[in-house]
Amino acid sequence: MHSKIPAAIRGKLDLTAWDFESEGPVPLNGEWAFYWNRHLKPTDFAQMPSPKPTGLIVVPGVWNGYEVAGQPISGAGYATYRLQIRLGYLRERLAFKFLDMATAFAVYVNGQPLFSSGMPGQTRQTTKPRFAPQVIDFHPPAEHLDIVIRVSNFHHRKGGVWEAIYLGSANDVHAMREGSLLVNLLLFGSIAIIGLYHLSLFALRPGDQSPLFFGLYCLIMGLRMLTTGERFVMQLVPGLHWEILIKASYLVSAELL
Numbered sequence: 001m002h003s004k005i006p007a008a009i010r011g012k013l014d015l016t017a018w019d020f021e022s023e024g025p026v027p028l029n030g031e032w033a034f035y036w037n038r039h040l041k042p043t044d045f046a047q048m049p050s051p052k053p054t055g056l057i058v059v060p061g062v063w064n065g066y067e068v069a070g071q072p073i074s075g076a077g078y079a080t081y082r083l084q085i086r087l088g089y090l091r092e093r094l095a096f097k098f099l100d101m102a103t104a105f106a107v108y109v110n111g112q113p114l115f116s117s118g119m120p121g122q123t124r125q126t127t128k129p130r131f132a133p134q135v136i137d138f139h140p141p142a143e144h145l146d147i148v149i150r151v152s153n154f155h156h157r158k159g160g161v162w163e164a165i166y167l168g169s170a171n172d173v174h175a176m177r178e179g180s181l182l183v184n185l186l187l188f189g190s191i192a193i194i195g196l197y198h199l200s201l202f203a204l205r206p207g208d209q210s211p212l213f214f215g216l217y218c219l220i221m222g223l224r225m226l227t228t229g230e231r232f233v234m235q236l237v238p239g240l241h242w243e244i245l246i247k248a249s250y251l252v253s254a255e256l257l
Helices: 042-046 170-204 210-227 242-249
Strands: 012-015 030-036 055-059 077-087 094-098 104-109 112-117 134-138 144-153 166-169
Touching (some): 042 144, 055 077, 166 170, 170 210, 210 242
Parallel strands (some): 012 077
Antiparallel strands (some): 094 166, 104 112
């Protein structure tokens, strides 16, 4: 068992010594190549000379405050992220686990489109935000993976790849997501039952309003369990508008994410 999870350095991640079967999924954290205000295609990197990055950016994290030409950037804009990974050996089936990126993105692996959430564009009008955590299976085409992610944000105060991306064997990554969903649903059920119990107490004794407020608070907290993290509500209502989802998740937030 490794004592330290490998991290990306200067846009490259060496996983040749990482055994997915015994050590589980690995977060693709560390320094990714960053191309600000550029939506590059995988074919662009096959040209010579290849595009020069704006710099390196730490994933997970927001791009707010990242300095471009000596000036910090805001959350609004678009960019391309790139990470090159070396695998130890070819495997039959791996999977990526994605949560959110602010607020629309498209992922390419070795030149092929893998997954998109929303529609990343270069303006607010051409960008369609969407949060839809997913696990995406794929067959590694080679021992080298070239990951390109195009990200756009014109609808949130923070932008960038703000959640960790996981890579691992398909069975382990699916189990990871299912375990997280199960915990959230159990918590939601427990909090909802407590909330409904206190609302029933208020119905029996309407003169005491404290059970009413506590019951409503529990139900709102339960709603937040469904609208954050794995965002289970998106499975219940796949067409839920992004703005409704984000406002619902902020109902009891101490701060805007």
